[in-house]
Amino acid sequence: DTEVTQTPKHLVMGMTNKKSLKCEQHMGHRAMYWYKQKAKKPPELMFVYSYEKLSINESVPSRFSPECPNSSLLNLHLHALQPEDSALYLCASSQEGARSQPQHFGDGTRLSIL
């Protein structure tokens, strides 16, 4: 069982819709991450939150808007997405500041843009 929970597991949306992806962890981790993974590729980092503050934004288009309401929750708000945004979106968490500690991943949300 994964310790990082992502909802929904699947999402189909039109290009004009607004939706949100949710991620929750209860491991006491203080760093949380969003990744995008296309088929047959490794995950690509999108955002990093450290102690609930955005610390890394990998030049992601503004149609993706992250939010960290508290240390256990991470959201990704989606608006006016493009077909090329269809992918698996993975959330991860880790102990912040501990370089040797691994990131723990959720099972992802598979997003399809019509």
Add this chain to the structure above:
Amino acid sequence: GDSVTQMEGPVTLSEEAFLTINCTYTATGYPSLFWYVQYPGEGLQLLLKATKADDKGSNKGFEATYRKETTSFHLEKGSVQVSDSAVYFCALISGGGSEKLVFGKGTKLTVNP
């Protein structure tokens, strides 16, 4: 910049065969090294890790040794099972202060009965 190079797949083996997936890296300082596994339709699971030279990570019969002199972290398993069929990613976190996880391109393993 930091990078990870792992052998291109796909790799197809028969059950009980020996597995090696090569991984080499370029990094600032002394990175921590990881192998992640992704089963079909799932997220990534940490398989094993090593944080300093000569450390051996092991889990579920898989092993990898952190070799600083050859900048390598090859994944091995003595006898693979059908259930090991998955995509394997080698990854590092740089010793230069960044906490960004740098992935290799992934190697797809298929084990046939």
